[in-house]
Amino acid sequence: MARTQGSHSDITGPRIHKAALKLFAQHGYAAVSMRQIAGEVGVQAGALYNYTPDKQSLLFHLMHGHMDDLLSARAGSKRVKDALENLRQFVGFHIRFHLERPDEVFIAYMELRNLTPENFAAIEALRRTYENDLEGILRDGVAQGVFAVPDTKVATLAVIAMLNGVNTWYRSGGRLSLDQVETIYWDMVRKAVAL
Amino acid sequence: MARTQGSHSDITGPRIHKAALKLFAQHGYAAVSMRQIAGEVGVQAGALYNYTPDKQSLLFHLMHGHMDDLLSARAGSKRVKDALENLRQFVGFHIRFHLERPDEVFIAYMELRNLTPENFAAIEALRRTYENDLEGILRDGVAQGVFAVPDTKVATLAVIAMLNGVNTWYRSGGRLSLDQVETIYWDMVRKAVAL
DNA sequence: GTCTATACCAAGATAGAC
DNA sequence: GTCTATCTTGGTATAGAC
Missing domain, CATH: 1.10.10.60 (Homeodomain-like)
Structure with a gap:
């Protein structure tokens, strides 16, 4: 009762x-x-x-917790020498992590402007850290001569934007399995940065 | 005075x-x-x-006007036989059109959930029309044997998501010119759907 | 067509009883 | 720790004067 x-x-x-x-x-x-x-x-x-203490803290707590989860989970991924393998691993990680948390992801992208300036700066710093991870992989690949991207920073943002798009349409139980989605996106990302 | x-x-x-x-x-x-x-x-x-009549109409007017502008401008583009050329043209059009209207674009993506169900359906239909345009190009390319995409619908959404990302970081007068941005993104899109 | 004034309601947040 | 009650502010929208 x-x-x-x-x-x-x-x-x-x-x-x-x-x-x-x-x-x-x-x-x-x-x-x-x-x-x-x-x-x-x-x-x-x-x-x-x-x-x-207030509504703003509620939002900040949600976004900060999400970014912490993201960086912690990512920190658990082992880097290898082969940049292509690291990229493949990143793509799979990103898609799965984000599809498992659609609400958190949505908020993290949509509610940035409702954060106070201080809170915004804190979240932005965490997001930047995540982007730098991918950019490092792309830079390694360029140095190793296995990737060809004219601008690693732009390529980083382009890849992340493409991968984030999955969350707008994917529904589990739909036409495509998670494995299929991962394969399709990996195919496109791999080619996009290829020689 | x-x-x-x-x-x-x-x-x-x-x-x-x-x-x-x-x-x-x-x-x-x-x-x-x-x-x-x-x-x-x-x-x-x-x-x-x-x-x-009310605040909601103000939002709907802005979003509907933006989608009308988008489809009208796009309708002015000539389609040729070569799918690769059509895709190149689409990428250039999309980047330029969207960078010229950052506020409208931002609203069109962020405020969908603040539309009434009827208004939402109307905007969604227009957005779908635009996506179908790109999907048609990709399908042509696959039929012509010049593109290799495992799923044209997913590829459509992936390309648009990638291109939309430009609006989140590009500022005129920054490190890269509009032409450079267009070249970089075209390079990635071209390769992403290549054989 | 815009103003002032206001009806009406809901917001965030706090106080004090239990 | 939660409740009820309330303070204060500001929201959308309307009415009627000019």
Whole structure:
């Protein structure tokens, strides 16, 4: 039987972040009210402020946590000597990581302008770190003579933009399996940077 | 000398749309108030309702106008027999058209979820038309044996996603000229769909 | 066509009881 | 830790004077 009062502190915090994640992704940060989030969790709006100082912190927490997850997961990938293999590994990692977290990814790209300047700078720095990882791979490949890209920075952004596009259309259970998607994109990326 | 009262009807309408465009692109539809838009134009909030029935119509007008511009401009491009040449032309057109209208483009991608379902469907249909144009080129190329893409639909979305990425970083007067950007992206797209 | 004034409602956030 | 109640602000939209 559902309680309408009393303490739920053991799970409320995470539930608030989950609800905010879902609602921000669905309607956008600015369009979602603290009351909506509270309603989704099943508490009153005032109770949210036991877990977050304000709405902005809620957004920042979600985005920062996502970027931390991304960089941690990526840090677990081993680099080898062969740049082509590193690139193949990056493409697979990127697609899978992002498809597993559509809401987080959506927010991370759409809500940047709703961050305060300080929070924005922090997220941007993390994003830059991730991009530099890929750029390093491309630079290695150019140095090794296995890639031909006129500008590694632009190529980095182009590859990431292309891969991010997957999230806008892929639905599990659809026409293509995850493996097929990965193969298709790897094929295009590989050729795009090829000699 | 600035008037604080009186009729400005000859220019107010377009100025409202310009102000809304700028503010929506900067802060997001949901975060911008009618009062802000009015302030940017230099009228009182109530006056806006002589030009638009509501805020939603303002957004829809901007997005629909942008998609109409896109399709009209694209319709002016001549198709030739050579698929490779058509693709080259498409890439150049897309980059230039979109870089000339960063605010409109930004809104067209970011504010889709703030459209009512009916308005969303209308915009989606126009976007689909544009995508089908590119997909037709890719299909021709595959039929002619000059392109190798495992899936024309996915390749279409991948190419567009890659090209759209330009808008997130390109600034005129920066390190690269528009011609250089176009060359770099054409190089990658060409190779990505090559045999 | 724009103004001032306002109706009406919902926002973020806080206070104090339990 | 959550509730109810409320403060304060600002939102969209409308009415009626000029």
